[in-house]
Amino acid sequence: xxxxxxxxxxxxxxxxxxxxxxxxxxxxxxxxxxxxxxxxxxxxxxxxxxxxxxxxxxxxxxxxxxxxxxxxxxxxxxxxxxxxxxxxxxxxxxxxxxxxxxxxxxxxxxxxxxxxxxxxxxxxxxxxxxxxxxxxxxxxxxxxxxxxxxxxxxxxxxxxxxxxxxxxxxxxxxxxxxxxxxxxxxxxxxxxxxxxxxxxxxxxxxxxxxxxxxxxxxxxxxxxxxxxxxxxxxxxxxxxxxxxxxxxxxxxxxxxxxxxxxxxxxxxxxxxxxxxxxxxxxxxxxxxxxxx
Amino acid sequence: xxxxxxxxxxxxxxxxxxxxxxxxxxxxxxxxxxxxxxxxxxxxxxxxxxxxxxxxxxxxxxxxxxxxxxxxxxxxxxxxxxxxxxxxxxxxxxxxxxxxxxxxxxxxxxxxxxxxxxxxxxxxxxxxxxxxxxxxxxxxxxxxxxxxxxxxxxxxxxxxxxxxxxxxxxxxxxxxxxxxxxxxxxxxxxxxxxxxxxxxxxxxxxxxxxxxxxxxxxxxxxxxxxxxxxxxxxxxxxxxxxxxxxxxxxxxxxxxxxxxxxxxxxxxxxxxxxxxxxxxxxxxxxxxxxxxxxxxxxxxxxxxxxxxxxxxxxxxxxxxxxxxxxxxxxxxxxxxxxxxxxxxxxxxxxxxxxxxxxxxxxxxxxxxxxxxxxxxxxxxxxxxxxxxxxxxxxxxxxxxxxxxxxxxxxxxxxxxxxxxxxxxxxxxxxxxxxxxxxxxxxxxxxxxxxxxxxxxxxxxxxxxxxxxxxxxxxxxxxxxxxxxxxxxxxxxxxxxxxxxxxxxxxxxxxxxxxxxxxxxxxxxxxxxxxxxxxxxxxxxxxxxxxxxxxxxxxxxxxxxxxxxxxxxxxxxxxxxxxxxxxxxxxxxxxxxxxxxxxxxxxxxxxxxxxxxxxxxxxxxxxxxx
Numbered sequence: 043x044x045x046x047x048x049x050x051x052x053x054x055x056x057x058x059x060x061x062x063x064x065x066x067x068x069x070x071x072x073x074x075x076x077x078x079x080x081x082x083x084x085x086x087x088x089x090x091x092x093x094x095x096x097x098x099x100x101x102x103x104x105x106x107x108x109x110x111x112x113x114x115x116x117x118x119x120x121x122x123x124x125x126x127x128x129x130x131x132x133x134x135x136x137x138x139x140x141x142x143x144x145x146x147x148x149x150x151x152x153x154x155x156x157x158x159x160x161x162x163x164x165x166x167x168x169x170x171x172x173x174x175x176x177x178x179x180x181x182x183x184x185x186x187x188x189x190x191x192x193x194x195x196x197x198x199x200x201x202x203x204x205x206x207x208x209x210x211x212x213x214x215x216x217x218x219x220x221x222x223x224x225x226x227x228x229x230x231x232x233x234x235x236x237x238x239x240x241x242x243x244x245x246x247x248x249x250x251x252x253x254x255x256x257x258x259x260x261x262x263x264x265x266x267x268x269x270x271x272x273x274x275x276x277x278x279x280x281x282x283x284x285x286x287x288x289x290x291x292x293x294x295x296x297x298x299x300x301x302x303x304x305x306x307x308x309x310x311x312x313x314x315x316x317x318x319x320x321x322x323x324x325x326x327x328x329x330x331x332x333x334x
Numbered sequence: 335x336x337x338x339x340x341x342x343x344x345x346x347x348x349x350x351x352x353x354x355x356x357x358x359x360x361x362x363x364x365x366x367x368x369x370x371x372x373x374x375x376x377x378x379x380x381x382x383x384x385x386x387x388x389x390x391x392x393x394x395x396x397x398x399x400x401x402x403x404x405x406x407x408x409x410x411x412x413x414x415x416x417x418x419x420x421x422x423x424x425x426x427x428x429x430x431x432x433x434x435x436x437x438x439x440x441x442x443x444x445x446x447x448x449x450x451x452x453x454x455x456x457x458x459x460x461x462x463x464x465x466x467x468x469x470x471x472x473x474x475x476x477x478x479x480x481x482x483x484x485x486x487x488x489x490x491x492x493x494x495x496x497x498x499x500x501x502x503x504x505x506x507x508x509x510x511x512x513x514x515x516x517x518x519x520x521x522x523x524x525x526x527x528x529x530x531x532x533x534x535x536x537x538x539x540x541x542x543x544x545x546x547x548x549x550x551x552x553x554x555x556x557x558x559x560x561x562x563x564x565x566x567x568x569x570x571x572x573x574x575x576x577x578x579x580x581x582x583x584x585x586x587x588x589x590x591x592x593x594x595x596x597x598x599x600x601x602x603x604x605x606x607x608x609x610x611x612x613x614x615x616x617x618x619x620x621x622x623x624x625x626x627x628x629x630x631x632x633x634x635x636x637x638x639x640x641x642x643x644x645x646x647x648x649x650x651x652x653x654x655x656x657x658x659x660x661x662x663x664x665x666x667x668x669x670x671x672x673x674x675x676x677x678x679x680x681x682x683x684x685x686x687x688x689x690x691x692x693x694x695x696x697x698x699x700x701x702x703x704x705x706x707x708x709x710x711x712x713x714x715x716x717x718x719x720x721x722x723x724x725x726x727x728x729x730x731x732x733x734x735x736x737x738x739x740x741x742x743x744x745x746x747x748x749x750x751x752x753x754x755x756x757x758x759x760x761x762x763x764x765x766x767x768x769x770x771x772x773x774x775x776x777x778x779x780x781x782x783x784x785x786x787x788x789x790x791x792x793x794x795x796x797x798x799x800x801x802x803x804x805x806x807x808x809x810x811x812x813x814x815x816x817x818x819x820x821x822x823x824x825x826x827x828x829x830x831x832x833x834x835x836x837x838x839x840x841x842x843x844x845x846x847x848x849x850x851x852x853x854x855x856x857x858x859x860x861x862x863x864x865x866x867x868x869x870x871x872x873x874x875x876x877x878x879x880x881x882x883x884x885x886x887x888x889x890x891x892x893x894x895x896x897x898x899x900x901x902x903x904x905x906x907x908x909x910x911x912x913x914x915x916x917x918x919x920x921x922x923x924x925x926x927x928x929x930x931x932x933x934x935x936x937x938x939x940x941x942x943x944x945x946x947x948x949x950x951x952x953x954x955x956x957x958x959x
Contacts, residue, residue, distance in 0.1 A: 135386035143386075227387035256386055266380040269388035276388060277380060281955065287392035295390060 125218030139253020203228020449518030489516030571911025
């Protein structure tokens with residue numbers, strides 16, 4: 043599997059010029075291109091502190107000792123990798139619409155991952171439906187993109203969305219960035235997962251992905267509705283009135299997610315699968331401040 | 335007898351409000367109601383649509399139809415409206431009707447006066463149109479079981495729709511009635527109506543007329559099997575009419591006498607236009623007080639064929655505003671009297687102006703085709719002429735001679751009502767002696783006695799008369815009856831080919847083709863032509879239009895024209911004022927069935943209501959009820 047199978051080479055080249063934007067310093071396990079909250083060994087000075095036994099005496103500022111007659115340690119900002127956790131909803135409801143929401147989610151996740159990998163950030167990919175798949179080993183470096191893309195494409199869509207089961211895997215994330223790609227339509231609410239992102243001190247973003255056919259109904263009349271996830275059915279007659287009820291319910295749901303995201307300090311964007319991936323990444327996500 | 339409404343509105347019918355149905359069979363459409371419910375019970379076939387999140391779709395959706403077969407019926411506005419719409423449509427289909435009023439019998443007989451006076455325009459557009467409108471109103475109230483007969487009362491009564499309940503047919507029949515120029519024969523119409531009603535039928539007649547009809551015949555003394563309602567049409571009698579026009583020829587000149595009369599209650603000034611063969615000769619102003627009449631003497635040119643008068647200005651009745659008269663004198667008949675001498679006979683024949691009499695002695699007699707009639711007195715030729723003749727006292731031994739003379743007592747008419755004996759009084763007539771004609775095969779007896787028939791007549795092969803006695807042996811020539819009898823017989827023997835006097839509209843005109851005529855036709859005032867059989871006496875009754883009629887006969891390749899005229903000339907009709915009361919025959923009291931009420935159809939309103947319900951259903955559907 044090559045990266046080009048999921049994303050076009052031209053798009054990949056354009057993605058290389060982008061980088062994930064974080065609002066505050068992050069700490070990773072490996073050196074990266076980002077400021078870390080921990081003091082490290084980069085060239086950027088951060089602070090002084092008194093020497094205590096056990097400290098690396100290579101960090102003693104001898105000039106300060108000469109002036110103050112005390113051992114002072116020079117502290118530098120550590121430049122670390124950004125741990126990016128991608129949670130991609132591949133439940134049954136995502137396997138719907140034209141263009142397909144699951145396919146678009148895969149491509150979007152691939153694009154964001156590629157941006158991170160190109161910047162030497164560590165990417166952990168978790169696909170979820172009625173539960174999270176095993177995250178597997180994190181991906182790092184541009185070379186890992188092929189494996190990540192391959193994994194994205196190999197995981198089938200299906201199952202019932204259960205956001206509550208995301209609470210534990212989110213909560214064990216090290217501080218970093220968490221991006222949740224979902225249609226947000228599952229029951230029960232997405233709020234517990236968002237709360238977990240906040241508690242885990244993650245820079246977070248919720249990208250709600252909807253198909254144009256569910257944002258504007260293109261049919262009317264009698265139908266038997268079948269839930270894409272549960273298989274439950276209901277008789278329904280689409281009239282202007284009942285269609286309005288549905289659209290109001292959908293708008294209410296997306297507004298709830300947006301408000302919950304903002305309450306948790308998370309970025310939120312509503313995306314349509316009709317929008318090309320290129321524009322989603324270069325325009326919408328840059329405007330959102332997720333990429334820069 | 336019911337007195338007619340005094341106004342011109344349609345009859346007002348009142349009665350109990352009980353709904354009836356004109357098309358009860360349509361109630362079978364009510365099966366659509368259970369069908370709608372059954373469709374509701376049956377599971378609807380819906381296409382399956384996969385949606386990402388079913389819980390977002392409105393969970394307040396109500397079942398419009400069953401989700402499972404034969405589920406319990408749930409209340410639904412849509413179902414209710416569908417059932418209501420179907421029910422209302424079924425209600426419209428059965429054509430409910432409210433009783434609309436006056437008692438309509440099971441068999442209604444509508445008599446519409448289509449006589450001349452109904453052409454009057456004192457009510458707009460005319461009396462006949464108002465009558466037809468009122469009749470149509472009655473038709474609209476027919477019930478589903480009701481039948482109606484429509485009779486047009488003209489000079490001849492005519493059934494235009496017979497015992498039918500088809501409203502369209504009845505409307506067409508009524509609307510197709512046109513007014514004639516003749517007088518209405520109400521007696522004939524009532525007799526015709528009575529013939530259509532069986533004993534015990536629930537029938538009622540509605541007579542729409544201005545009341546100006548021919549007097550009823552006495553034959554209705556026993557009454558009619560149905561009551562008759564008189565619905566008066568028309569209001570005014572303000573009319574000026576020309577009621578007579580005759581042309582008189584004297585030795586010096588010819589003149590026309592015109593009678594103009596104002597039948598109204600108001601004085602009128604009119605002008606009379608006087609024409610000869612269409613050319614205007616004179617215009618005479620005439621002022622007439624209420625009810626006043628005036629005679630005008632008007633000149634007639636010597637070469638005029640016809641003269642006509644017309645009242646300029648017009649009034650509510652145009653038919654009597656024109657009059658036409660034939661000015662040309664009829665052609666004379668040549669009559670040959672063969673007699674040894676009979677001044678009585680000769681004088682009686684000369685009384686008729688259109689007869690040209692030649693008198694010769696028996697010895698001078700030669701058969702001649704130049705004479706239309708030959709009168710043999712005490713002489714009989716060896717060969718009798720092929721044509722009309724009168725044989726008086728044929729000599730013994732001749733072909734028509736009777737038996738030995740017998741003495742005669744009283745003279746009497748064989749049939750007092752015979753038209754040939756009209757105004758002939760035989761009371762004081764005596765005959766001394768007559769040939770015995772009892773065994774004669776000549777023809778039917780006209781005048782007879784106890785001993786023998788005295789005068790025989792026959793129609794075939796020609797009209798001929800045989801008198802069995804010598805006129806000198808009777809006092810008949812001394813009686814007034816004699817010239818009248820001769821006049822009657824001569825008119826019968828020699829009817830004018832075309833009578834030149836005026837006839838009334840629709841009156842039959844007897845036309846006797848001239849001998850040798852190869853074609854006979856009548857040209858009516860409107861230019862239409864009617865061909866008649868050339869070889870026989872014809873009765874021409876197609877005389878409804880007023881004006882001048884031309885009879886054209888082709889005799890030896892030459893066209894001969896003669897004329898007669900048709901004019902209204904009827905005081906009772908020109909009087910025009912509808913009587914408040916019309917004397918109608920009594921109703922036989924055996925008919926006492928309860929009548930029922932006319933119908934006012936309300937289904938169009940119900941159909942409108944159905945449309946409103948369907949519209950409401952459409953709105954309800956789109957509002958998701």
